[in-house]
Structures are given as C-alpha cells and as structure tokens.
Amino acid sequence: MTKKKTDPRSSRGQTKKTTPKKKKPVVAFLSLSGCEGCSFAMLDLGGDFFNALVHHYKLGEHHFLEEMKGKKHYDITFVDGAPLTKENEKALKKMRERTDYMVAVGSCAALGVVPGIKNYVDKKKKAKYVYPKNKKAYNPDIHPISRYVKVDLVIPGCPIDNKEFLKVFTDVAQGIEPELSHRPVCYECQSNGNPCLLQQGEPCLGPVIQGGCNAVCLNSRYYCRGCRGILEGDTMDDAVKTLNKKLEKMIGKRALRHILQIYGIQEDWLNRL
Ligand code: SF4
Ligand code: SF4
C-alpha cells in the first residue's frame, strides 16, 4: 500500500490561521451648548444604546463621564449642541484635529437652531437684559458646527429620533454609509393616517422638510416647524416657492418668518425663493 502523501497546503496538523479581528473604532461624544435633549435621546434608548456601544465601539470619552481621560485619536466623534462660547469653538476644533469622522447630532449642531434664534434679534439689547452686569459677555451669531470644522455626516432633529440615531450609530461603526430619509415629512405623516393640517387651512412645513422623524409632531396634531431642515435637491426650490405663497396668504409674512426662525431655516428658505 502506497503511503498517502500529505499536501503541505492542507491545514491538517498545522496551526489554524484565523482572519484578524477587526479593531473596534474608538468613539468620542462631545456636547457643546444645548439643552442636552439629544444626549438624553441617546440614553433613552437604554440597553439598545449600551449594547450597540459595547458591541461595536471602544469608548474613548463621553461628556457624561468626566473622569474618563481623553485619547489622542478617535475614529468617530458624535457632536451635539451648538458652539456658543469661545471654549465651545476651541473644544470643537481640537476634537476635529483628533478625529477621523465627525457626526453632527441634532439640529443645534446641524443648523444652529434654538440658540440661533438670537441671530434674528437685537443681540446687544438681549445680552444687556440677560447679563446686566457683564458688558463684555461673548455674544457671537450662532452657526452650525460645519461653519467651524468639516462635518462628515448630519443626523438632524430637535431632538434626534433615537431609532434613526441607533441605526446610524451601528452603521458608521461598521463602515456602512447610513441612509437617511430623502422623503418629506408628509410621507410619514400620511402613512400614519394623520389628517392634513395644510388642507384644513393650518400652517405646516412638512412638504419641504426632511422626513425620518416619523412625523412625530403631526401624530400629536402639532404642525411641522421644520426642525430637520429643508430637503436637499433643486426640485425643492419650486416646492418652497409654492408653500411660501400659500403660507404667506394663510398666516402672513411676519408669522411665517417667526416659524422659520425657530429652527434656523429662514436663510435657506429665503435663498430658494
Ligand atoms: S437639537 Fe434640540 S434637543 Fe438637541 S440639544 Fe439642541 S435644542 Fe436640545
Ligand atoms: S399635515 Fe403637514 S406633514 Fe402632514 S401631510 Fe399635511 S402638510 Fe404634510
């Protein structure tokens, strides 16, 4: 009987090679000035958030865990809040230098939104009212974080939709390009069977606002004020023009401007008229 030759390429009897484990990305969470609503929306996910964090990431730093020492480099950083102070601006720029991929979380970071309302008023007068004894209070216009640093991805919303956040959170950790909704709020509103406020003669910005929030306001019969920003794309210009005409007739120019100022979309809106 001839002895069976062993194939040197066979794995039998050799040390089994395994595919090298992919390193988990190191993640940081940075919170600038805001109401912390977006941070709490993440924490509201409870176990789902922590499981995703432990499963997909190595935690580098989190603003709620002050005792954590920061790292020199992060793969991904999630930033919420808007830059209101010089310290905020510095922290944001410093973080950008240390991170490969930056995500703006929530409309304060994405649009400047609620703190940005002061852009539309007499800032000096307001500062005097709020800080009567401090004449040197830093009082800049409020801008999205993209005005200061490069932003790789935006998750809009005031606050963010936490289910949408969780999906994006797990996708980016795996290098998957996250898909955010490209449909207007009306799509989810009608899918949820809500009566259309606009058709009933009440204002609503839904037709031109980026969906993905499950039309949460409309589900409670509050009109959409546009916290997720205007949908991208040239076709939106005509849609904004049509809606602007309708709303100005319905509630007047001044009232419409006030609505557009709540979430900082006035400039974008006017540019499309
Ligand atoms: S986007 Fe809204 S919920 Fe989030 S921090 Fe700003 S104000 Fe708060
Ligand atoms: S209520 Fe607003 S969001 Fe809903 S369908 Fe009408 S316009 Fe669109």
Ligand code: SF4
């Ligand atoms: S319905 Fe409009 S205002 Fe309400 S969460 Fe959605 S985008 Fe924001």
